[in-house]
Amino acid sequence: MSSRHWRALVALAVVALSLFFALTTAPRLGLDLRGGTRIVLETQDSPTVVADAAATQRTLEVLRQRVDALGVAEPSLARSGERRIVIELPGVRDPREAAEAIGRPAQLAFRPVTGESATGSATALADPDAPGRFLQLGPAALTGDGVKSARAVVDPQSGGRWNVDLAFHGEAGKEWSRLTGRAACAAPGDPARRVAVVLDGRIVSAPGMQQSVACGAGIPGGSATITGGFDAAEARELAALIEGGALPVPVTAVEQSTVGPTLGAEAVRASAWAALIGLACTGLFVVFVYRLLGALATCALALYGLISYAAVVTLGATLTLPGLAGFVLAVGMAVDANVLVFERAREEYALRRVPDADRALRTGFAKAWTAVVDSNVTTLLAAGLLFVFATGPVKGFGVTLAIGVLAAMVSTLVITRVLADWAVRTRFVRLRPGITGIASTGRVRDWLDRRRPRLMRRRRLWLGSCAALLLVALAGIGLRGLEFGVEFTGGRLVEYATSRPVDADTARTAVADAGFPEAVVQSSGDDGITVRTGELANDEQERIRTALSAPGGTVTVERDEAVGPSLGDELRGKALIALGVAVAAQLVYLSVRFRWTMATAAVASMVQDVLLVVGLFAWLGRPVDSVFLAALLTVVGYSVNDTVVVLDRLRELRRAHPQGAWPDLADRAVLQTVPRTVNTGMGAIFVLVALAVLGGDSLADFSVALLAGVVAGVGSTVFTAMPLAVILETHRPAPPRPARRPARTGTGAVV
Numbered sequence: 001m002s003s004r005h006w007r008a009l010v011a012l013a014v015v016a017l018s019l020f021f022a023l024t025t026a027p028r029l030g031l032d033l034r035g036g037t038r039i040v041l042e043t044q045d046s047p048t049v050v051a052d053a054a055a056t057q058r059t060l061e062v063l064r065q066r067v068d069a070l071g072v073a074e075p076s077l078a079r080s081g082e083r084r085i086v087i088e089l090p091g092v093r094d095p096r097e098a099a100e101a102i103g104r105p106a107q108l109a110f111r112p113v114t115g116e117s118a119t120g121s122a123t124a125l126a127d128p129d130a131p132g133r134f135l136q137l138g139p140a141a142l143t144g145d146g147v148k149s150a151r152a153v154v155d156p157q158s159g160g161r162w163n164v165d166l167a168f169h170g171e172a173g174k175e176w177s178r179l180t181g182r183a184a185c186a187a188p189g190d191p192a193r194r195v196a197v198v199l200d201g202r203i204v205s206a207p208g209m210q211q212s213v214a215c216g217a218g219i220p221g222g223s224a225t226i227t228g229g230f231d232a233a234e235a236r237e238l239a240a241l242i243e244g245g246a247l248p249v250p251v252t253a254v255e256q257s258t259v260g261p262t263l264g265a266e267a268v269r270a271s272a273w274a275a276l277i278g279l280a281c282t283g284l285f286v287v288f289v290y291r292l293l294g295a296l297a298t299c300a301l302a303l304y305g306l307i308s309y310a311a312v313v314t315l316g317a318t319l320t321l322p323g324l325a326g327f328v329l330a331v332g333m334a335v336d337a338n339v340l341v342f343e344r345a346r347e348e349y350a351l352r353r354v355p356d357a358d359r360a361l362r363t364g365f366a367k368a369w370t371a372v373v374d375s376n377v378t379t380l381l382a383a384g385l386l387f388v389f390a391t392g393p394v395k396g397f398g399v400t401l402a403i404g405v406l407a408a409m410v411s412t413l414v415i416t417r418v419l420a421d422w423a424v425r426t427r428f429v430r431l432r433p434g435i436t437g438i439a440s441t442g443r444v445r446d447w448l449d450r451r452r453p454r455l456m457r458r459r460r461l462w463l464g465s466c467a468a469l470l471l472v473a474l475a476g477i478g479l480r481g482l483e484f485g486v487e488f489t490g491g492r493l494v495e496y497a498t499s500r501p502v503d504a505d506t507a508r509t510a511v512a513d514a515g516f517p518e519a520v521v522q523s524s525g526d527d528g529i530t531v532r533t534g535e536l537a538n539d540e541q542e543r544i545r546t547a548l549s550a551p552g553g554t555v556t557v558e559r560d561e562a563v564g565p566s567l568g569d570e571l572r573g574k575a576l577i578a579l580g581v582a583v584a585a586q587l588v589y590l591s592v593r594f595r596w597t598m599a600t601a602a603v604a605s606m607v608q609d610v611l612l613v614v615g616l617f618a619w620l621g622r623p624v625d626s627v628f629l630a631a632l633l634t635v636v637g638y639s640v641n642d643t644v645v646v647l648d649r650l651r652e653l654r655r656a657h658p659q660g661a662w663p664d665l666a667d668r669a670v671l672q673t674v675p676r677t678v679n680t681g682m683g684a685i686f687v688l689v690a691l692a693v694l695g696g697d698s699l700a701d702f703s704v705a706l707l708a709g710v711v712a713g714v715g716s717t718v719f720t721a722m723p724l725a726v727i728l729e730t731h732r733p734a735p736p737r738p739a740r741r742p743a744r745t746g747t748g749a750v751v
Helices: 003-024 053-070 095-103 170-184 232-244 261-314 321-350 357-389 393-424 427-431 443-451 455-480 504-513 538-552 565-593 596-620 626-656 662-694 697-731
Strands: 036-043 076-080 084-090 108-117 124-126 134-137 147-155 161-168 195-199 202-205 223-230 251-259 491-498 520-523 528-533 555-563
Touching: 003 261, 003 393, 036 053, 053 076, 053 084, 108 170, 124 202, 134 195, 147 232, 161 170, 161 232, 170 195, 170 223, 202 223, 223 232, 261 321, 261 393, 261 662, 261 697, 321 357, 321 393, 321 662, 357 393, 357 427, 357 565, 357 626, 393 427, 393 626, 443 662, 455 596, 455 662, 455 697, 491 538, 504 520, 504 528, 504 538, 528 538, 538 555, 565 596, 565 626, 596 626, 596 697, 626 662, 626 697, 662 697
Parallel strands: none
Antiparallel strands: 036 084, 036 251, 076 084, 108 134, 108 195, 124 134, 147 161, 161 223, 195 202, 251 555, 491 528, 491 555, 520 528
């Protein structure tokens, strides 16, 4: 069986498996797409227990019981590091109730009542059945550790009231019998006939012993019922707290985010339209440029989308809003490998190195292989760094971007090749090579061949111009500063939707009157208000929402993000580390694949692109957050991706012409790869413009950052990387290779 048949079988198997998993496996949507609350808790040392990994794991198990008892559909709890616990609660829009129920210490105790008191104290707590009265309590006879189970039940004999039924462990059940037996010995009406159920220093119920309870014997069977006029929600919450028991160590919320289901549905719809429009525009462009092979590549791109989606759902990866953006962006980047192959095939056919389109295409695949691998590895490095250093939804961007890159390679090197091989071998196409799209060099290449610009003659001018642009960007960073988001500074950002339009000044006055004059209040659309503050409790956030309801009517929370200052410092540090490691990783990889001179030029070009994008955001005053970090690391991958293709061609030309002048070789490398750069850039720009226009506020800054990075990456390759590579190679040439020793002849020896 020939290699063509093997590729066809592999392509068919990949598509069939992808279709099967795509149809049978439901996607796992993140909270930012389906709505819900995400809480990150950090365990703290207690006087008796150190909050190490083991204590955090025990705390997670207790929290899992509480969350399960709350009845939330498909909750997610996971330990992150040694002291962090990430809790995701789909469908929960009010973080106050969730945070209170999950993070409460739940110190439960059953204490005898010894009498009444006129005032409250540490041992005299408020009577829940008689406002203004206090019950004097004795020491705890039983704690929540002895509770085996707790269930919220309806008591039909009391008119449908909700109670909490308790069951105790063996020894605890005996202690309960002794406690209730002593209480039953008191006279009717005596407060000592009651037993107080105390939760976190508050009496939630103080039932009295019925006449059927015998003095000294108490309530047998190791069970009890807590009554207190609860409604369904209160009874379920109390049962969850009791059954969960006390947390092994205290916890504090260091991050909290809430997304409404409406906002999530809009994000999914916008991203889907952006993907369809971007793919359609990219496909039309590729068909216009490469004709028949472009149409086949577009079919392969559609199958690429199927393969990527199937891989995401099969691996169980959580699909987040940035992840969708990565998925859509990879559509544009998937064009790159096809363009590399087709442009190389065009060269081979135009130079008449091969006699027909079939052999030209095979040569194009063979010679473009190294450039395809090198350019995609650089993007995979950036995606891997995102997965390691990012948190929350941005980690999903790294996962989907990596899956997209791998799927793009399969799509191009297997599926596109199978379709293209079949097409160019048919008799109809052999007789009409012009329809393949590789029989002509294209308008851009023809124009460049006629003009033959000598760019490297002015390499110092280009470097000076790029240095001037870099100074403008650095001036923006130094003079304007960066507008860090709440993820990096700590604080709270809440986006409200109002039923009536409210201008920013009116909303600012309402928020100031509510007691928050230093809050940053901005309008977001016709019916949206964004409020950014420092640390803000859930009750204070509710106070702001209530204040906005006066001018805005019905006010709902669409998005709510809260980050503690310690976590903000940590995330900011991780962002700097991620960028530093990204630069170092790219330098190491490029130094292995190329000489240090070319690697240095590529990394310098990449650093310039990053600083230009950061400077642009500084001048525009746009927020710098984790989504921006995702865009920045993607710019790193894309910038090196573009530069590697040109450097790969320069290296090939140098091997073919070892005595050629570096400026001339660099000019030829640039001119030969400009069509690929333009066509690939157009594919990415179509998708990014669609995301910027249709993706809403959540993806607008992301798309702008990547658009700036793509444009800067194309320019820096030609005007920074290549001039710098020429200068370094001219002043630090590679040592000459040692001549091969001639073979010895005439000895007659056989070795």
